[in-house]
Amino acid sequence: MTTKLVISALGADRPGIVDEISNIIYRHSLNIEDSRMTVLGGEFAMLLLVSGEQSSIDAIQTQVNEIEQALQMRLMIKATNDPAPIENAIPYSVEVTSLDHPGIVNNISSFFSQRGINIVNLHTESYSAPHTGTTMFALHMTIGIAADTNIAKLRDAFMQTCEELNLDAEMKNI
Secondary structure (H helix, E strand, C coil): CEEEEEEEEEEECCCCHHHHHHHHHHHCCCEEEEEEEEEECCEEEEEEEEEEEHHHHHHHHHCHHHHHHHHCCEEEEEEECCCCCCCCEEEEEEEEEEECCCCHHHHHHHHHHCCCCEEEEEEEEEEECCCCCCEEEEEEEEEEEECCCCHHHHHHHHHHHHHHCCCEEEEEEC
């Protein structure tokens, strides 16, 4: 029987981190099922879903301090299960672009939260606009909408909210 762990790792960015972490996971006979990795500022951040036999899970959990020292990273490890299926959820993609300013993520997440809509994935980034160099903000999100939701009304309300906030937005079925 396989057990699953979520591993979060954070440390100063440098070449070779992915190799070192994946090697430790491999040596513990664990499998990487899902992962997210990025550089934020000067820090490297990683989220992993790994699975393996309970003895392998126990071994990596007891060696967390040694692994942290070897990698010069902070680790957080938490046991998890397979996600509960979300019945009748339809995946939608949400894209938002705007001049960068505080509150965009909060406003968009609040809109969906108030309607009981789950955010499945969220990625944001800031970048310089071509020609002007103005700092822009982009949000990419996947949400799960209940099948009995009136999508036209939801989309209209979302677009109206984005218009009021001066955000360019799109919401479409995946």
